[in-house]
Amino acid sequence: MTGRSTPDPIGLEVRWDRLAAATDEAATTMLRTAFSTIIRESNDYTVVLMDRRGRTVAESRAGIPAFAALMSSLAELVLRRFPADQWLDGDCVITNDPWIATGHLPDIAMITPVFHRGSLVGFAGTAAHSPDIGGTSTLGATDLLAEGVLIPPLRLFRGGRVEQGVKDLLLANVRLPEEVWGDLEAQAAAHAVCRRRAREFLDDFDETGLEEFAEAVHALADAAMREAIAAVPDGVYRSCLDADGVQGRPTHIECAVEVRGEDITVDYAGSSRQVPFAVNSTLNYTRAYSMYPLKVLLDPATRTNWGSYRAIRVRAPEGTIVNPTFPAPVLARHLTGHLLSCALYQALAPVLPDRVIADSGGAPALRVRFAGQDDDGRPFGLMLFANAGMGASRASDGLSTTAFPTNSGVGGIEALEVSSPLRFVRKELRAGSGGSGRRRGGLGQVIEVHNPTRRPVQMVLLGDREHHPALGLAGGGPGAPARAVLSTGERVSLKSISELAPGASVVISFAGGGGFGDPQEREPELRLADELAGYTIEEDSA
Structure with a gap:
């Protein structure tokens, strides 16, 4: 692109796709090296490449897309504290400040510089949900400082060397230091991939920096969005x-x-x-x-x-x-x-x-955290990321057990069972949970978790849609609300801390999505297909 006033659109797309592939490769590296199932199985992360001013140029196509949307503002604030002329190759800054990064303490954001031929040309950025961030209680806190360790923008690495004091302070305040550090190293490995691929990109296209390319792709994305808004x-x-x-x-x-x-x-x-x-x-x-x-x-x-x-x-x-x-x-x-x-x-x-689509049952997502010790006294922590039903559109039924507007997933049950002593008894579609309509809302799911140990397990539920289900559109009906019920028959609030006793189970029913259009207009063949698949049979209300 050097020396050209108007970039070649085909060449621009080829280059853009190459940098996007680099962030995807970096994301794969993070997934394969992460210690916790939160990253490895549930996709709670993002990876981006940014220009010298911290503006995203390419974003990984997996992970949480909304996280990528705030990485530029995060980088801008980090660069105010650490101006461009103060960075060394191999530096790494981390923060989990909710007013700077992704909104709560468990998400640790990381920024590293990209140097090419001795000059700073850009930054790599990640954010990922840590398996633990300390704190006294996940729900009892009435202010931020009780929720965990607050990390202002700090250098974790300086010139490629660990800032040992920062590492020691962080790991001394979390319950699962090995997993926390393992995930941070996985983020650092993703950054290494981004930096290497960015340098190869510049070499292969004989560029000295990313600025001209960044201006071109920013203008292209801006023009496309403005054209859509104008319509x-x-x-x-x-x-x-x-x-x-x-x-x-x-x-x-x-x-x-x-x-x-x-x-x-x-x-x-x-x-x-x-x-x-x-x-x-x-x-x-x-x-x-x-x-x-x-x-x-x-x-x-x-x-x-x-x-x-x-x-x-x-x-x-x-x-x-x-x-x-x-x-x-x-x-x-x-x-x-x-x-x-x-x-x-x-x-x-x-x-x-x-x-548009009707309300999704997973907006907001229902999260369940289990924590305790196995029968040998080894501590564990497990966050259950599972999905509810999406809302229907005028054109189609809502997708069942599909995350929106986030992009997280429960991952493999086998991986969750390997990482904890808990046993997953069942995981199945929740019949009758999609809102009625000409287009039916997506189905939620039912997950039953059993505690086979001799010790009680702490269970924290963070959810909504218990009393306000996902609404339909254009005459469509609401989806089924969410709920959690213990094996004793006791219903558990979706915003609560409780114990799963030894030998006890909990059945978690995830909400269905809202329907779209008049239910009386649903085609007979689709009604029959729903009945044959068991989608419309009302579940036990217990």
Whole structure:
């Protein structure tokens, strides 16, 4: 591209695809070297390559896409603390500050420089969910500092050498130091792949840096998004929704989407004030889970980078559940942030009825953490990432047991059982859970977990959709709500800490997605197919 005023579009695409492949290779490296099942099996991570100013150029196509959407703002803040002229080859900065990184303490973000022929040309970035981050309680905390170790932007490596004091301080404050450090080394291995492939890219195309290429792909992504926005009629489109909230008090989200020409503004004024409970969503997380649903709605085909989001602005009043002030607790921020996709699609349904989907049962996702010791006294921790049903669209039924707007997965049951003493008794589609409609909502699932040990196991549930199920659109019905029931018959709140006694089991029923359209208009052959597959048989309500 050197010396060309207008880049060759085919050559540009070839180069862009090559850098995207580099981030995918780096992601594969992380998956294969990670110690915890959270990364290895559940895909709770992202990998990106950025230009010298920290703006994403290429993003891995697996992992959590909304995380990639906030890596540029993260890098910008890190570069304020560590300016470009202070970086050495082999440096590594980490942080889990929720107001800088991905919104809660368990996610550790990492930034490393890319040097080529002695010059700083860009950065590699990752973020991944750590298996433990300390803290006294995952739900009892009323402020951030009780939720775990807060890491401001710090150098973990300097010139390729471990900053031993930082490592020692971090590992002294977590329960699973071997897994935590193993996952950080897996992130570092992914960065090594990114740096190597970026240098090879520059050598092969005889480039001295990434700036000209970055400007071209940013302009391309920006133009594609602006063209998509311009096709939406100008106006202000509104919606509101309630979540289960905390301690019997629902939380409320107000959403206004303003379309003006090639720009779109999302405003959450009127949403609930922040609460002394972990469901607060920091503004960067709120932005990410507003921008990504709009990206897949308006411009799903163009590969994403920093330019994809330049036309989108997100506002939220300070001190609310979508923009809390420090030190608000934020551990379960996804219980608010994931709901924003529902609010956005409900708002835009009148003008984009052929493109939106009904509410998804996994928006927000239901997470279950098990922790304890096996019969030999060895500690373990296991986070269950499992998926509910997606909402239906005008064109098709919702996908069953499919994550949205996140991209996480439960992974292999065998891997989960190997990493803990727990036994998974069953994992099956939840019949009757999809909302009715001309197009049926996706089915949730039922997972039964048994504790075969002689010791009690702590069980933490972080969920919603217990009292506010996924809503349908255009006359479609709601999906089935979520619930958790012990083998004793006792129902467990989806925001609770309890014990799974020795020999006891818990049955977790994940929510179904909302339906789309009048149920009376569903074609007879589709009704019959649902019945033959067992999808419409109501499950036992116990």
